[in-house]
Amino acid sequence: MKRFLLAILPLAAALIFTVQAQSQVIVIANSGVKASEIGKSDLRDVFTGASTALPGGGSALPVLLKAGTVHEEFLQAYIGKNDTAFRASWRSLVFSGQASMPKSLDSEAAVVEFVARTPGAIGYISKATPHEGVKVLTVR
Amino acid sequence: MKYRTKWAHTLLIGALAVGTGSLSVKAQSLEDLNIQIHGYATQGFLYSSANNIFTTNSSNGSPAWTEAVVNVTAQPEPKLRVGVQARYFMLGNLGNAITLDWASADYKVNDKFGVRFGKVKTPIGLFNEIQDIDPGFIWVFLPQSVYPLESRNSLLTHEGGVVYGTLKLGSTLGKLEYRGFGGDRMLAGNDGYFLYMMEEGLDLPNGISGVTFGGALRWKTPIPGLMIGASDEKDEKWSAPAASSYSVQGVSIPLTGTFTINPLNNYNFFGQYEKNKIMLAAEYNRLPATVPIILSSSVTGSIPSVDKTDQRNWYAMVSYKVSKKLTAGVYDSQQFDHQSSLGPSRYQKDWATTVRYDFNSFLYAKAEEHFVEGTSLNIDPLMNPNGTTTNFKLTALKICVSF
Numbered sequence: 365m366k367r368f369l370l371a372i373l374p375l376a377a378a379l380i381f382t383v384q385a386q387s388q389v390i391v392i393a394n395s396g397v398k399a400s401e402i403g404k405s406d407l408r409d410v411f412t413g414a415s416t417a418l419p420g421g422g423s424a425l426p427v428l429l430k431a432g433t434v435h436e437e438f439l440q441a442y443i444g445k446n447d448t449a450f451r452a453s454w455r456s457l458v459f460s461g462q463a464s465m466p467k468s469l470d471s472e473a474a475v476v477e478f479v480a481r482t483p484g485a486i487g488y489i490s491k492a493t494p495h496e497g498v499k500v501l502t503v504r
Numbered sequence: 505m506k507y508r509t510k511w512a513h514t515l516l517i518g519a520l521a522v523g524t525g526s527l528s529v530k531a532q533s534l535e536d537l538n539i540q541i542h543g544y545a546t547q548g549f550l551y552s553s554a555n556n557i558f559t560t561n562s563s564n565g566s567p568a569w570t571e572a573v574v575n576v577t578a579q580p581e582p583k584l585r586v587g588v589q590a591r592y593f594m595l596g597n598l599g600n601a602i603t604l605d606w607a608s609a610d611y612k613v614n615d616k617f618g619v620r621f622g623k624v625k626t627p628i629g630l631f632n633e634i635q636d637i638d639p640g641f642i643w644v645f646l647p648q649s650v651y652p653l654e655s656r657n658s659l660l661t662h663e664g665g666v667v668y669g670t671l672k673l674g675s676t677l678g679k680l681e682y683r684g685f686g687g688d689r690m691l692a693g694n695d696g697y698f699l700y701m702m703e704e705g706l707d708l709p710n711g712i713s714g715v716t717f718g719g720a721l722r723w724k725t726p727i728p729g730l731m732i733g734a735s736d737e738k739d740e741k742w743s744a745p746a747a748s749s750y751s752v753q754g755v756s757i758p759l760t761g762t763f764t765i766n767p768l769n770n771y772n773f774f775g776q777y778e779k780n781k782i783m784l785a786a787e788y789n790r791l792p793a794t795v796p797i798i799l800s801s802s803v804t805g806s807i808p809s810v811d812k813t814d815q816r817n818w819y820a821m822v823s824y825k826v827s828k829k830l831t832a833g834v835y836d837s838q839q840f841d842h843q844s845s846l847g848p849s850r851y852q853k854d855w856a857t858t859v860r861y862d863f864n865s866f867l868y869a870k871a872e873e874h875f876v877e878g879t880s881l882n883i884d885p886l887m888n889p890n891g892t893t894t895n896f897k898l899t900a901l902k903i904c905v906s907f
Contacts, residue, residue: 414670449825458542459640461608461625462620465540
């Protein structure tokens with residue numbers, strides 16, 4: 365029993381770390397967006413190009429981080445893909461004429477700045493990043 | 505035919521005009537236009553244990569497979585998008601030219617309804633719209649039974665339009681994606697679709713074109729990741745002038761006449777399941793076609809012939825993301841032509857196993873091994889003058905850079 369507990373300890377720690385890490389990512393939207401929450405499947409649809417609609421009305425304009433921990437955590441938590449698979453699916457849409465690639469920005473501050481000034485924009489940052497001027501959406 | 509072709513070209517020009525007009529009217533700055541330029545280039549290498557395949561000298565190892573794509577799109581307002589894509593394609597003796605992939609204007613009213621027109625991808629089957637988009641899948645070759653590389657242009661695009669949308673079926677029934685399309689499809693006389701006929705001396709100086717229309721449904725079921733779909737494409741009768749020659753005692757007699765593709769119905773059933781690291785997919789396709797060719801000359805009189813096919817094609821595939829950068833997969837692909845005479849040229853069975861490694865977001869490589877039985881696909885007689893071998897292996901390598 366003791367050996368079993370020792371064996372699963374790293375796994376449990378990893379799970380706790382993962383849950384904590386995911387909870388550090390927040391979804392932000394332009395302050396003009398009517399909704400204050402978004403369903404997980406609606407969020408996935410917006411960020412995979414399947415939908416351009418925001419809850420409560422209006423066109424969604426997703427914005428991505430180019431890379432980094434927050435980007436990877438967002439993809440794992442809400443999209444279910446890693447970065448290479450995620451970008452491959454977008455390339456399928458772009459090169460078949462079905463969509464334009466979402467804007468990718470270098471930093472979380474740039475994401476906040478873009479979302480704040482762009483109607484319909486929706487992005488993701490870490491909870492610790494200052495995000496005045498944007499609305500935080502609760503993911504259901 | 506000429507009227508339809510003119511109409512299709514008018515639509516294409518209209519799409520470009522809409523795009524150009526919208527850019528000049530709506531745009532306040534270059535950033536407002538949201539102009540994007542993307543592209544990719546691939547280089548392949550083929551080696552077959554027997555049979556020269558895809559018009560290459562693959563039995564000796566061949567690098568004769570290069571593609572490069574570049575597109576420019578603009579989105580002057582959230583609902584309107586315009587774009588154009590060009591492609592250089594070279595595969596063995598095929599292509600070696602730059603062509604227009606697509607050029608379209610897309611107006612998406614909302615998630616329920618959008619329209620795209622110009623030269624657009626034809627939305628049939630599970631992968632038809634992306635069958636030439638190498639970065640979009642892990643395979644070097646999509647299953648050749650349903651997506652044969654040499655003749656992919658016969659189904660890839662049309663000049664006309666697509667209406668599309670997604671309907672929510674309620675909280676318990678999932679979503680239904682629909683596509684409807686119509687227009688003209690055009691094939692050049694030297695397209696791979698006509699490869700075998702070209703090698704027998706048939707010439708279609710103006711290519712061939714005709715009306716195509718159909719639709720597709722994709723039900724995204726309430727089970728997360730599971731999609732089931734079907735598509736149907738109907739082509740009206742296509743006809744075009746044809747020429748060939750007939751040899752009598754060493755004297756070549758020119759023949760002229762008509763090449764026709766009778767009305768056909770091409771349908772697919774498919775399903776896909778994606779969950780975390782695993783992807784499963786399967787598709788069935790049936791494509792019956794009757795191609796009467798009537799050639800004549802004052803010496804020979806009329807020489808009619810009819811080429812009939814009834815292809816029943818299917819595949820099943822699975823892929824698994826081994827790590828962030830490495831994905832592996834395997835598929836079984838089978839094609840049978842029920843109109844063909846008995847023998848290995850009637851069918852092809854292909855077990856393929858593949859790996860794709862993404863070095864970073866811009867560079868990846870693929871390696872694939874095929875275990876093939878049958879010679880019905882992609883093996884032309886001219887490249888195999890000493891005959892063909894029923895069972896053979898094919899190794900395919902590919903490297904791609906994209907931006």
